[in-house]
Amino acid sequence: MQLDRTHVVIRRRTLAEIGDLSLVMLRRYPQALLIGFFLGAFPWAVLNAILLWWIPFGEAEFGLTDDEALAEIWRYLCWMSLLVVLQAPAAGVATTLYLGQAVFESQPTWGSVFQETKRHFLRWFWALAVVRLAVPAMVLCALRYSLPAQAGFDVMVPFLLLISLAIFRSSRPFLPEILLLEQCPLRSSSAAVITARRRSKSLHQPLASDLGGRFLAISFVLFWLFLSVLYTLLWARGIALGQWDWDLFFLLFLFPAALWIIAGVSVVxxxxxxxxxxxxxEGWEVELAVRAEAMRQFGDEAGLIMMPGTKRSGKAILPGRDTSNANAGGVLP
Known part of the structure; x- marks a missing residue:
């Protein structure tokens, strides 16, 4: 393996360059979204529909234009949006693994990706779905099933969940990568083992203010991208079918679809x-170059030995098994 010959040039980038590169990655690896994220998001989308379908269906019987119906519809839209945002990291685990391997491989195999996803299921599901409030929010929705809107619950609870989400995501955004790509355990009895908590602290704390600023900027851009995708879907349906109004199809399919598309982009x-x-x-580009040279000189195992002065093991983003054609697809700038 030649760690210094990657498909993505390892160099510092501005936030605008990261946005441009994410579009290039989606063009180069569309299967990361069409296969990995779709399969990961599908169970969550079905559960969301089961939890919330009754709101638009119940209001559609009497029309969706009166004030009472609009209040219920906005309740549906808010809860659906919140659930998708909370579930996005857990839904994107396969995409994260695939693109992490794609840094080193031209075409990672989905078999290895799904095998890794299954092997670490308990670890990432607990941390990304339970601790980060996706499952608790779904439980709250289930407890309010078929009950009318209540301001104290349907306004304050989503607001508090959104604040908690913003705190978690802005201060500790890279937990999926730490769990899946660096494979740090959640806990360990040995002080020598770098757990996810220790790794997260060492990675996030030095750049906390910068990561918080990037979180706000990215959230702002993704919000407008969501509106763009949503109105594009509405326009396409309007041109094709002449249907421009909010109806059950829009509420149950188009709106969640736009949310999940942007959620997939956010993972990239x-x-x-x-x-x-x-x-x-960490000067990761230097580390990769040194490890690559060590592997060329002393064999593949040399690249896995801990680098002097580091606080981690030699694990990094999962390397691929077959890199004989590492540059066959070109290098992303």
Whole structure:
């Protein structure tokens, strides 16, 4: 393996360059979104529909234009949006693994990706779905099933969940990469083992203010991208079918589809931001070059030995098994 010959040039980037590169990655690896993220998001999308379908269906019987119906519809839209945002990191685990391997391989295999996803299921599901409030939010929705809107619950609870989400995501955004690509355990009895908590602290704390600023900027851009995708879907349906109004199809399919598309894009942006953070904080491009030379001189095992002066093991983004054609697809700038 030649760690210094990657498909993504390992160098520092501005936030605008990260956004451009994310679009290039999606063009080069569309299967990361069409296969990996779709399969990961599908169970969550089905569960969301089961939890919330009754709101638009119940209001559609009496029309969706009166004030009471609009209040219920906005309740549906808010809860659906919140659930998708909370579930996005867990839904994107396969995409994260695939693109992490794609840094080193021209075409990673989905078999190895899904095998890794299954092998670490308990670890990432607990950290990304339970601790980060996706499952608790779904439980809250289930407890309010078929009940009318209540301001104290349907306004304050989503607001508090959104604040908690912003705190977690802005201060500790790279937990999926730490769990899946660096494979740090959640806990260990040995002080020599770098757990996810220790790794997260060492990676996030030095750049906390910068990561918080990037979180706000990325959230702002993704919001407008979501509106762009949503109105594009509405326009396409309007041109094709002449249907421009909000109806059940829009509420149950188009709106969630737009949310999940942007959620998939956010996974790619987060991964590239993670790479940039490691480069700026740890000089990762230098580490890869040194490890690559050590592997050429002393064999593959030499690249896995801990680098002097580091606080981590030699694990990094998962390398591919077959890199004989490492540059067959070109290098992303």
């Amino acid at each position: 942006i987060r991964l590239l931001n993670y790479l940039d953070t490691r480069i700026r904080l």
